[in-house]
Amino acid sequence: MRPRPQTGRKLADLAVKVLSGVFAAVALLLLGWILYTVLQRGAAALNWAFFTELPPPPFMEGGGLANAIVGTLVITALATLIGVPLGLMTGIYLAEFGSHSWIAGPVRFVVNVLMGAPSIIIGVFVYGLIVLRFGFSGYAGAVALAILMLPVVARTSEDMLALVPNTLRESALALGAPRWRVTFGVVFRAAKAGLITGVILAVARISGETAPLLFTAVNSPFWPDSLGEPTPNLTVTIFQYAMSPYTNWQELAWGASLLITAFVLFMMLAARFVLRTRSI
Amino acid sequence: MKHMVAALALLAMGVPAAAGVTVQGAGASFPFPIYAQWAYAYNKATGVRINYQSMGSSAGIAQIKAGTVDFGASDAPMDAKDLQEAGLVQFPMVIGGVVPIVNLGGIKPGQLKLGDSVLADIFMGKVTKWNDPAIKKDNPDVELPDKEITVVSRADGSGTTWIYTTYLAEVSAAFKDMVGAGTSVKWPVGVTAKGNEGVAAYVKRLDGTIGYVEYAYSLQNKLPHAQLRNKAGTFVDPNTETFMAAAANADWKAKAPAFDVVLVNQPGEQSWPIAGASFILVREKMKNPQVVKAMLSFFNWAYESGGEMARKLDYVPVPDNVVKIIEDVWADKLSADGQKVWPVK
Amino acid sequence: MPSQGYLPPGPPTPDAARPSRSRQSSGDVLFRLGTGACALVVLILIVAIFAELIWGSRFAMREFGWRFLINEDWNPVRSIYGAASVIYGTLVSTAIAMILAVPVGLITALFLVELAPPRLSRVVSTGVELLAAIPSIIYGMWGLFVFAPWLANYVQPGLQGTLGFLPFFQGPTTGLGMLTAGIILAIMILPFITAVSRDVFRMIPPALKESAFGMGATTWEVTRKVTIRYGFKGVIGATLLGLGRAIGETMAVTFVIGNRYQIKASLLEAGATITSSLANEFSEAVGNELFQSVLIELGLILFVITFGIQAIAQLWLKRVSRSMGGGA
Numbered sequence: 001m002r003p004r005p006q007t008g009r010k011l012a013d014l015a016v017k018v019l020s021g022v023f024a025a026v027a028l029l030l031l032g033w034i035l036y037t038v039l040q041r042g043a044a045a046l047n048w049a050f051f052t053e054l055p056p057p058p059f060m061e062g063g064g065l066a067n068a069i070v071g072t073l074v075i076t077a078l079a080t081l082i083g084v085p086l087g088l089m090t091g092i093y094l095a096e097f098g099s100h101s102w103i104a105g106p107v108r109f110v111v112n113v114l115m116g117a118p119s120i121i122i123g124v125f126v127y128g129l130i131v132l133r134f135g136f137s138g139y140a141g142a143v144a145l146a147i148l149m150l151p152v153v154a155r156t157s158e159d160m161l162a163l164v165p166n167t168l169r170e171s172a173l174a175l176g177a178p179r180w181r182v183t184f185g186v187v188f189r190a191a192k193a194g195l196i197t198g199v200i201l202a203v204a205r206i207s208g209e210t211a212p213l214l215f216t217a218v219n220s221p222f223w224p225d226s227l228g229e230p231t232p233n234l235t236v237t238i239f240q241y242a243m244s245p246y247t248n249w250q251e252l253a254w255g256a257s258l259l260i261t262a263f264v265l266f267m268m269l270a271a272r273f274v275l276r277t278r279s280i
Numbered sequence: 281m282k283h284m285v286a287a288l289a290l291l292a293m294g295v296p297a298a299a300g301v302t303v304q305g306a307g308a309s310f311p312f313p314i315y316a317q318w319a320y321a322y323n324k325a326t327g328v329r330i331n332y333q334s335m336g337s338s339a340g341i342a343q344i345k346a347g348t349v350d351f352g353a354s355d356a357p358m359d360a361k362d363l364q365e366a367g368l369v370q371f372p373m374v375i376g377g378v379v380p381i382v383n384l385g386g387i388k389p390g391q392l393k394l395g396d397s398v399l400a401d402i403f404m405g406k407v408t409k410w411n412d413p414a415i416k417k418d419n420p421d422v423e424l425p426d427k428e429i430t431v432v433s434r435a436d437g438s439g440t441t442w443i444y445t446t447y448l449a450e451v452s453a454a455f456k457d458m459v460g461a462g463t464s465v466k467w468p469v470g471v472t473a474k475g476n477e478g479v480a481a482y483v484k485r486l487d488g489t490i491g492y493v494e495y496a497y498s499l500q501n502k503l504p505h506a507q508l509r510n511k512a513g514t515f516v517d518p519n520t521e522t523f524m525a526a527a528a529n530a531d532w533k534a535k536a537p538a539f540d541v542v543l544v545n546q547p548g549e550q551s552w553p554i555a556g557a558s559f560i561l562v563r564e565k566m567k568n569p570q571v572v573k574a575m576l577s578f579f580n581w582a583y584e585s586g587g588e589m590a591r592k593l594d595y596v597p598v599p600d601n602v603v604k605i606i607e608d609v610w611a612d613k614l615s616a617d618g619q620k621v622w623p624v625k
Numbered sequence: 626m627p628s629q630g631y632l633p634p635g636p637p638t639p640d641a642a643r644p645s646r647s648r649q650s651s652g653d654v655l656f657r658l659g660t661g662a663c664a665l666v667v668l669i670l671i672v673a674i675f676a677e678l679i680w681g682s683r684f685a686m687r688e689f690g691w692r693f694l695i696n697e698d699w700n701p702v703r704s705i706y707g708a709a710s711v712i713y714g715t716l717v718s719t720a721i722a723m724i725l726a727v728p729v730g731l732i733t734a735l736f737l738v739e740l741a742p743p744r745l746s747r748v749v750s751t752g753v754e755l756l757a758a759i760p761s762i763i764y765g766m767w768g769l770f771v772f773a774p775w776l777a778n779y780v781q782p783g784l785q786g787t788l789g790f791l792p793f794f795q796g797p798t799t800g801l802g803m804l805t806a807g808i809i810l811a812i813m814i815l816p817f818i819t820a821v822s823r824d825v826f827r828m829i830p831p832a833l834k835e836s837a838f839g840m841g842a843t844t845w846e847v848t849r850k851v852t853i854r855y856g857f858k859g860v861i862g863a864t865l866l867g868l869g870r871a872i873g874e875t876m877a878v879t880f881v882i883g884n885r886y887q888i889k890a891s892l893l894e895a896g897a898t899i900t901s902s903l904a905n906e907f908s909e910a911v912g913n914e915l916f917q918s919v920l921i922e923l924g925l926i927l928f929v930i931t932f933g934i935q936a937i938a939q940l941w942l943k944r945v946s947r948s949m950g951g952g953a
Contacts, residue, residue: 208760
């Protein structure tokens, strides 16, 4: 019997090994390239004026994105206030009552589908729901972001709560505690780190979103009087300014990009820290 | 700083502040650079917010017709009949010029001369290379490479396109047949971008491109323009003088109250052949007198005090005698909630 | 943790025995109703989204009917619209992304699971996670200002020089077009495919691999014949999820696709996708009823496609975890 050729196999094996290393290196390289670009161009734009002044008209030096920074903070905070409780309650329902409920299956399915829905469609939906009736507003933008947060928080909450062993629940119930007490007092406490991680990640996700705000909160070069009108925000500003031919605007867009990226990465690290140390 | 904390608190409470009126406008990108400067200066002076979104003349007209903005802006004027049907009032706000911009390895502003129908031929795709004899003819001293011409035009409904194609259709019968004039035409060749901003950005990035923008975009982005031969036969550069020369021929009074004057291919030794006015459109019967009065006050301020800023960007302010006629139209035709809004007491 | 949330949870932990009716306090009834209501909101939401998209599309559907899907013309000023160019753009950019990301993702996952020492594996894993966390608008910025010019200056001329005889690589080398959009999409979905594949590969029972190694198979052979074959279904699931993400991606694509409503064979040409058309045109469609309706109909088409992909992915992955969780 002829022995099977060895060199072909060994060569293929080596080739794939080398290729996989190359691919991994390329992934890291791309990451480094992107982060370096954002850092380099963004840092050049960050100065005191950036954080305190209003946007300049084209071609004028100076100015900043103070209104957009505040706007993003407020819209994100409002979205969190709406989306987290809703998502949390949904997650609780799925984890605690899931196996005794016929709607849990469909709800879980829809939650997963919504997580993958294009964020711009959510923006179009909120446009039809709110903007056509009440005009562009920061409220509409917050609602759109809340809808994006909802499935993420629901899913992570359900997963984290399901991890808590039932013995904990059973012992609490055996002591006579009502169901809701058991969930909020005992189960929550056990799953605290995981739940908080889920919320942090959801906030990180929406803070970088642009598409849902494009036709809800839109943008504004001034300090708004209230959230009931077009509200300035960093992400839509980046979109508008980056596509413009004005170099001063493009620089501001990079500054905003650095802020957003830094915030998102910071949140990611915070989530990891919480999860690793299981303390908060 | 204090302002920021107060704003944050207000936003958090969702309470509308008593300060500041906001006026919403949308439309042409042609005048956007000067409108933005005026709005910024006016806000600093009075606290009134003029929020103008640049999205193209057609979109501006659509929005003012739908009533989603307080004023629209367009470079392609509507005629008296259309204005009547839509219940709109139109008036010129500023005058400027459309220029062909070129990005060709080291060419300086005004160095390239494009005579007669050469420009039209380029935009029709009949002339495809920079070293084509038709271009060489007018530019014997310029180094023209053997490179493909990338044509950049507008994708959106644009008054700038309307002014530009009106010119091309006038100087080239072939262009009139093949493409025609309009706010949005089917360009036979090239890539498209949105807004004057998009075209300027594109041309700035890429070598070997030619596009058309309102002059301020060329000037401020340091994009070289090409010289054109005007009706009188002279090659001219675009600037305040040549725009004014073109505008001097306009008979505004005859065209009031629609003011739909076309400044393309005007006679005059010094006239820039692609000049145009940019118009503001407002509804005849409006709501919310406070906002309307603030808006008209802004326009009046721009007419009276904004001239210097306009000239710096090579726009031509509307002449004083025309402003008088315009403001008479305001007094005559405009109202909010039933009451007259001009003059503001 | 990009993979979390993509593999469905295991069989739900049975909750504690329900207390008998008599012991249920009113607080508990409220509790169950309250949380149930929130869960119901999710269902109402998705129905509402479908309903609104369909309702908003009615003008466009009435005006154009089915022709809409195959008409290439796009002229808002003359009110002529056709979805063909954006559907084409969506499909092609996504296809490029998948062709690039799936093999690279699988082989990178292989690296992480089989080849790299644990510390290196963790570093690369973190790097991949960071790639997933970067917001898409940042990809757009980097793409427009850095990557596209780099492609235009260094890569595309080379491509045209060598493969220019193919219709795919002819035309202007502006850096803004299908190819650039496809590559950036590939970078964006790479982390998902890598992470899910990595998790799938890790779930292979070691005994299977060890027996293959014991017979003298090389690492690549073990991967091909054992890991990928066993985890094939999981890999399909990962691919489907990446696909869903790529199709729905907006900002990165909008920045670099060139925004031209045309169907051209060349990958170097500019194009448009459903998401880029929505991002670019929607604000200008305000006040124009037909235009708005057209865009909403495009949104509906997109939502139906992503819904379908998500649904298939969900069902598929459920089968996978059932078969793998209960296996060996």
